[in-house]
Amino acid sequence: MKVRFAPSPTGYLHAGNARQAIVNFLAARATPEGKFLLRIDDTDTERSRPEYEAAIEQDLQWLGIEWDEKIRQSDRLERYRQAAAQLKAAGLLYPCFETEEELAAKRAMRVKRKLPPIYDRAMLSLTPEQRAAAEANGKAPYFRFRLSEGAVGWNDLVLGRREIKLNTLSDPVLIRADGTPLYTFTSVVDDIDLGVTRIIRGEDHVTNTAVQIDLFRALAPRAALPDFAHLALISDADGDKLSKRAGSVSLRTLRRDGIEPGALAGYLARLGSRRDPEPLTLAELAATFDLADFSRGAPRFDPKQLLALNRKLLHHLDYQQVADRLPEGAGEPFWLAVRGNLDLLSEARHWWSVVQGSIDAPDLAEAREILTAARDALPPEPWDETVWKSWTQAVSAATGMRGKSLFMPLRLVLTGDSHGPELAALLPLIGAARVRERLERAIGG
Numbered sequence: 001m002k003v004r005f006a007p008s009p010t011g012y013l014h015a016g017n018a019r020q021a022i023v024n025f026l027a028a029r030a031t032p033e034g035k036f037l038l039r040i041d042d043t044d045t046e047r048s049r050p051e052y053e054a055a056i057e058q059d060l061q062w063l064g065i066e067w068d069e070k071i072r073q074s075d076r077l078e079r080y081r082q083a084a085a086q087l088k089a090a091g092l093l094y095p096c097f098e099t100e101e102e103l104a105a106k107r108a109m110r111v112k113r114k115l116p117p118i119y120d121r122a123m124l125s126l127t128p129e130q131r132a133a134a135e136a137n138g139k140a141p142y143f144r145f146r147l148s149e150g151a152v153g154w155n156d157l158v159l160g161r162r163e164i165k166l167n168t169l170s171d172p173v174l175i176r177a178d179g180t181p182l183y184t185f186t187s188v189v190d191d192i193d194l195g196v197t198r199i200i201r202g203e204d205h206v207t208n209t210a211v212q213i214d215l216f217r218a219l220a221p222r223a224a225l226p227d228f229a230h231l232a233l234i235s236d237a238d239g240d241k242l243s244k245r246a247g248s249v250s251l252r253t254l255r256r257d258g259i260e261p262g263a264l265a266g267y268l269a270r271l272g273s274r275r276d277p278e279p280l281t282l283a284e285l286a287a288t289f290d291l292a293d294f295s296r297g298a299p300r301f302d303p304k305q306l307l308a309l310n311r312k313l314l315h316h317l318d319y320q321q322v323a324d325r326l327p328e329g330a331g332e333p334f335w336l337a338v339r340g341n342l343d344l345l346s347e348a349r350h351w352w353s354v355v356q357g358s359i360d361a362p363d364l365a366e367a368r369e370i371l372t373a374a375r376d377a378l379p380p381e382p383w384d385e386t387v388w389k390s391w392t393q394a395v396s397a398a399t400g401m402r403g404k405s406l407f408m409p410l411r412l413v414l415t416g417d418s419h420g421p422e423l424a425a426l427l428p429l430i431g432a433a434r435v436r437e438r439l440e441r442a443i444g445g
Contacts, residue, residue, distance in 0.1 A: 001031035002197045005060075005067075006039040006187065009052035013059045015249040015301055016202070016234050019268040022282075023231065024200050025065045026269060029286035038067035039190060042074045043180055059251040063261050064282045071194070073186050080181040083189045083219060084174070087145065092218055093174060095141030096123040097134045119144070119170035143175040145185070145215060152210040157229035157291045159203065164210035172211050184208060188215045196226050200291070203230040229291050232272055232298040249301055258344030260317075263310035272299035279313035307343055314342045327352040337425035351421065355429045359416035364442055367409035373398040374410060375439040381432045388424040413442045 003024040007017055028034035038060070042048040053072075060067070073080075087093035098106075107117040124146070131141070153163035174185035191199065199209075209228055216225060236249060254264060262279050269285045270277040273293040317339065319332040325345060326335065330352050338351040353359075364371065377394040379387060392410070396402055411423060414435060420426075427435065 001028060001034040002037060002195055003028050003034070003200060004037040004039050004191070004194070004196050006041050007056050008041045008044060008047075008183075009049055009056060010044060010047040011052060012055055013251045015251070015254070015264075015268060018059070018063065018251055018264070019234060019271060020201060020231070021060060021065055022063065022265055022269050023291075026282065026286045026289040027198065027200060027291065028068075029282065030289040035068045036065075037194060037196065038070040039194075040070070040072045040074075041183060041186070042072055043077075043182070043186055045074075045180065048074075055252070059255075062251070062255060063265050069194070071190070073190070076186070076190070077181070079193065080186055080189055083185070084143070084181070087174075087218060088143075090218065092146050093143045094124055094146060095126065095131060096144055096173075097126075097131075097139050097141055098123070116168060118168065121146075121171060140177040142173055142177040144171040145174050145211075145218075147171050147211065148214050148217075152213045154209070154213065154225070154228055156206075157198075157200075157227055158232075158294050159206070159230050159296055162206060162209075164207060166210065166214060169207065169211065174215075184211060185215070188212050188219060191226060192216065192220045192223060198227045198229065200229045200231065202233050204233060206230050231294055232296055234271060234299050234301050236301055258346035259306065259310050260313050260345065263306065263313045266313075267306045267309050271301070272297070277305065277309055279309055279316075311343045314345060315340050322348075329356070333425070334429055337429060338421045341419075341421045351426075354415050354417075354420075355426065359438070361413050361416050361438065361442055364409050364412060368443055370395065370399050370401055370406060370409050371413060371439050371443050375436060375443065378432065378436060378439075383428040383432065385424045385428065388427050391427075413438050 005021045005024045007013065007021075013021075025036050028036040038057075040053055040056070042053065084093060103119070106120060106122075110117050110120070123144070135141070147166040147169060149167065151163050151165045153161065156162050172184050173182060175181055190196070209230070213225060216223075251264075255261075260279075262281065265282060266279045266285065267277045269282075269289075272295060274295065275288070275293055319335045322335060322345060323332075327349050330348070334352065334355065335348070338348055341351075342348060374391070374395045377391060377398060379391055379394075392406060395410075396406055399406070407423075408418065411420070412418060414423065414430060415426070
């Protein structure tokens with residue numbers, strides 16, 4: 001088993017890209033001796049950027065994905081020239097000179113005649129003299145691959161049997177006029193040379209797969225074809241396709257907002273499958289991975305579901321797993337006190353300021369009797385988690401107050417919030433001096 005993830009370094013990874021990477025990685029790790037290839041598709045020299053390539057690697061590593069092999073297509077240009085020469089020698093790669101305007105006019109004419117708007121192969125009848133004349137006039141040819149007759153079919157590991165008639169498609173452009181190769185071509189050459197055995201990608205590549213199978217057979221007629229699996233594309237909350245311009249679901253944004261890599265990986269690994277998302281490690285996810293679990297229906301990226309998974313993961317993280325990301329001075333007792341109330345790790349900073357800083361408490365003039373009794377009953381330190389119970393029992397005995405009418409004023413004064421971590425755990429962290437100061441400030445108000 002050898003799979004590949006082939007991002008173009010023309011932008012940051014979004015959740016849709018990450019899902020493809022995770023599924024391919026799990027497919028490799030679910031199989032003995034499986035290999036995961038990272039291929040950087042950077043032949044688009046105008047839009048590819050080294051900083052995007054670096055960001056892709058950083059995002060994959062953040063998710064826990066490590067590759068067994070890596071290549072850049074920009075390092076293989078000579079190999080693509082050799083493959084192009086092979087196709088030219090076989091009469092399958094032919095030069096074209098039409099401009100975009102001419103092609104658009106041809107398509108419009110075919111539509112007007114109620115014909116499919118595909119390329120008419122006019123350049124196949126180009127004579128050597130006509131080509132020479134075009135080049136003498138400053139025109140550089142681009143090259144199209146001549147598709148075979150008939151149909152191409154395959155048993156898709158997600159979508160089932162697929163078949164596409166090649167005469168319904170335009171002969172694809174494989175080489176631009178400036179000599180740079182296009183994805184359709186380079187991808188097949190790489191898959192052949194590097195021994196990719198399974199191609200898992202989005203269903204937007206289904207038609208492209210038919211073309212690439214035809215090209216694969218032209219370049220390596222005796223080689224076994226890889227298996228293909230096309231996943232339904234995920235959409236955003238509005239039902240629109242995710243893209244690199246969808247900043248709200250870029251990995252950079254999700255990471256900055258405090259989403260844990262384990263939560264995102266667990267969510268994306270199961271999105272669109274019959275299995276419920278779980279905050280599992282990649283190794284645990286690989287142990288139960290099966291492409292047969294994925295449905296043909298398009299799933300939606302639900303931020304609320306992801307946040308719920310993130311919350312579930314945080315609530316079970318050990319202190320050692322987050323120590324380097326907590327505020328300075330925040331130790332294990334603090335983490336154990338607050339983790340059960342966090343949606344995002346970044347929220348821990350707020351509770352650290354509640355414990356160690358100052359807060360804005362509401363005006364509680366109507367609770368002055370309770371707060372005064374609480375100040376007067378404040379026990380001496382040292383404090384542990386039992387002090388909350390003994391202290392509030394004393395306040396209750398002095399005021400006759402119980403339940404919410406007793407606990408809510410104290411919570412508001414001590415934390416500035418009506419909800420939050422258990423005060424039994426927070427109180428020793430706040431300490432007697434801060435508790436007294438907050439009570440006296442509230443009483444004085």
